[in-house]
Amino acid sequence: MQNLIPQVAAALSAGQPQQAEQLCRAALIEQPRDESLLLLLAMSLQAQQRLSEALPVYAELTRLFPTGSLHWNNYATVMVDAGMPEEARAAYAKAIQLDPGNVLPRSQLGLLLIELQDYLGARTVLLEALALAPESIEGRINAARACCHCQDDEGADGLLKPWPTWLPMHNDELQVSLAQVLTLNSDIPPAAELLEDVIARQPGHLDARLLLANLYERLNRLTDAEAMLSPVMEPGAGASAVQRNEGDHLLASLALRRKDFARARQLLEQSGPQGDDDYVHYFQLAAVCDKQGDTEMAMRALHEAHRLEARERRIDSPEYFTPLSPAMPVDAPGVTAEQYPNWPQFIAPEAHDSPIFVVGFPRSGTTMLEQMLDAHPGLQSMDENPFFNRLATTLRNHDPRILEDLSVLRQYDCDELRKLYYKMVAERILRREGTRLVDKNPLNMQWLPMIYRLFPEAKFILALRHPCDVILSCYMQSFRSRGLAAACSTLDRLAHAYVETMTRWLEQVSVLQPTLLVSRYENLVADFPQQTARIAQFLGLDDASAMLRFDHHARNKAFIGTPSYSQVIEPVNRKGLGRWHNYRREFEPLLPILEPMLLHWEYSTDASA
Template identity: 65%
Template sequence: MTSNDILSAIVAALGAGQFQRAETLCREALRDHPQDERILVFLGMSLQKQHRLADALAVFAELTRLFPESSIHWGNYGMLAAALGNRESAEKAYQIAIHADPSNPVPKVRQGLLLLERKDYLAARNLLLDAVVLEPNSAWARIHAARACCLAQDLDGAGDLLKPWRSWTPLQNDPLQMELAQVMVQHGDVPEAVEILEDLLSRQPHLPEARLLLASVYERSNKLLEARELADSVANAESASGEQRNEAHHLLAILALRGANPQEAKRILERCGPQGQDDYAHYFQLAAAYDKLGDTAAAMQALAEAHRLEAIERRFDSPECYTAETPALATHAPRASAEQYLRWPKLLAPEAEYSPVFVVGFPRSGTTLLEQMLDAHPGLQSMDENPFFGRLADFLRNYDPRILEDLSVLRQYDCDELRKRYYAMVADRVTLKEGVRLVDKNPLNMQWLPFIHRLFPEAKFILALRHPCDVLLSCYMQSFQSSTLAAACSSLERLAHAYVETMNHWLEDVNLFRPDVMESRYENLVDDFVGQTERIARFLDLSDAQPMLGFDRHARSKTYIGTPSYSQVIEPVNRKAVGRWHRYRKYFEPVLPILDPMLRHWDYDASSP
């Protein structure tokens, strides 16, 4: 047989799935051509297809010895080394492959994946973004890069990478489609993740990881029966791994809590235990069960462990949030002094009716309830929380960081362009109906009042207020996606300082800029829902408050609510969350002196009920 005949026979055997025959043909051919590059590659492939990874690794090691300048051979060697658990050898091989051919994106992606496993999220993000630059149309590179961006807290970067996702599906790679769904969930694109998962399950109906993620998404979307059915199916599936069954039981515990059965949730969680050494979510869930059962000591003990483990994990993506110099609640929002404000030129800007309505307040103060009430009105339209002003500030910072040090340098054209950018970002998240006003609910937009006031000086603000101790307790019992907020919640003491500092800045800014603000107290809202709703309607010049009274029905009709209170806002208004902190009073005694200025300012009582 000629060399071409031998190669054709090997390729035919590989194509027919006859991997042992392909191996035999390769070994026979290598007797006469022991250093033939193509035959060695085919031999390595045939061994890999037979799951003989160590034998395949030896073949590719020989290829790197014979052809040391080949980026492809070094990349293949690294892939096999990683599959065999030798990450150090894999990383060295990928580095050589990248150096041998910087235009080859494959080793950069594979090296990036190893960095993700090592939790070096920023380095992984940078390397994977380099791979996307080299191959911008590669779904494989973009999905992995988007995951790295999410883990590195670069949600904007992830969003840009994921924009063409509809052109990729259905992917001819089920694990990659699964990862796409996971990244979509991380990014907050939950309805899109449902679409991807349902498509995947139409082809692989019993895939445990897809059923688990879809169950979790259904729970977040308040489709509780569907979530329970999927979770039960995995918990009882022999084909599911122990880790997958554990995850299913954790989801069943969440559903038990939502079904007002905290005893069952506690039983499940204590029986199955955490999903790993770093599973801080397990302890947050356990604390919620103990809280519902009235066992405050056990709840606080579980929360201490939850925050300890979460801090370890968050230091990988945001180490700057945990330094001694970091403020209690770090922010990059620009400040403005009275002297600077006097220099602000008078500019044309939208009137109140053409400006967004901003709903602000410290997290867990009732902003989501207000948002859902407003969104239920046909004249208003809200969207999930988005850090639009942070993105605008980043744009200015990249152009010239001095602008944010003194906003008086912004002129008419600058403000007009920034407003255009703002509404372009809004259009990416929601399609505004004709003739409605936008509701921009982001609690910590209260830190951005100077910047917002520069662009929308006539805008109306609704400040959500709630007893500071109830706010702190609710925050402390949450795991927030934002590392900055998670770090602020790492202890009640730090959280108290974060609350006071944030409120002080807000009060200083309100005193300086005099925006049109209505304060809405959670306690008043739940005690006199009709009267307070009418008050809000008058403030916003709405002729009819009636639609807002049915906010819970409106919220239940939504496909997804992307805040921690997604399960509360589908219920009618009630007093269950009022005064909850009193059961934890002994844990709050040390922080009451810190909170005292705000307790007095907002006229909240810190005495026993």
């Protein structure tokens, strides 16, 4: 017996699980309850992918040795592979209970909870695992993954901040995992560099190629995306059905970008969704059908996409789907006409030392405005960041009552909050000396009171577009923000969200009277030079010529982190005007909801207007 155990272990190490199984079964005839033999038998069966036979052996180990944390952990792992996630969850919990200091079952439970879309639970468990092994790079990556799924951007940033010091990693799978998490955190260029490094060593790493090809498309490097994907899709490449499906969806995206709509639709209809929850497939299909003018099929696909996405959001964000939930969830502080006169007057930056804030309901043209401003050598923009959400969290953690009445903020408080704002900015971009900062985040319009409290002399540009075109464009997108995704779950809710958000903005503007320019998308595309000059005059810019060539500037940028990344690299055009008329049947029930804003902004619903 003493000599048999090393012999079995050696067979397993040598990749001979069948021989190991035979040795174990022969020995178990005489010693059927031997712990080591049972474990090695289970491992040999698992190595042969005979999970239905390995499971009862692992179960027997937990019965015979119920206090063995390792056995419960192994049992759970095989149940995951066998498609028994809920049973695995319970077994991992038992393993943790028996050995609270063991990192392994916590880590594996956390990853399982991500698969089960219990993102908050996964974050808790994986942060606990990291606390047990704080030097673990894999632990930081796993915890950051959970934070990304929870939209805890600050938590993910903190965990991932030291990642450049981890290089070289000497572990390609861990490096791919890091690239995946950086992608989730919208750090696309460094994720691409990590994957390029892996593929230089392992050209046949199909998962790395697929992800990198997707990132190249996201970076507007279409030729590179096709070249990276091509080896994956070759008949002898050994790609799995899942990998080929993902490749087909990327090929469809590339065909759509190249305006080969028939090819894109053929690929999507042939490949189909990757699973019962693949809402991204239906968003892609809707985009292609819309381009082909098949509006009925486009809307059917959109309804299905939002049905599936809302089903997932109800799991990770149930608070947005209660009967009392507002159409557009808002956690930003407001200010009333009675409160504002009580605000103390403090020393604050002048307009030229304050950021320029570009706001508007999503899909109203804010990205185009941002790229125009960023093209000017005296201005510098950055991708969307929820800075004021984070500042509010800081205040809320200190005393939630502050957000109920911002007049309690003192000069010192405002100074410190501005310092924290600029610290967060510096973590996202390297500031160029002598430039004015452009902070573009559409839904910063919800944060006007807090922005104004810190930067009362700042200039605001409100991007405005026909409400129906805005709603159609939003409905055709899958937004990362859970609140915005919930607001887009139905056309009716989206219309109410638009009205609620715009009404709140108008109320706050009437109280605060910020320095504001309204930029209508329709006017901007109709007379681009004149409207550009108007914007430049508002901002005190002498030469607007660089802003007229924003599309050239955008094409040279490494990354544009918004859904319109593929559109702002094109010259100004009128393709986005009046699209909603193609879906007029769907929009007729929405017009009474939108009427207050249509009247306020003087937009017509007449197709000939």
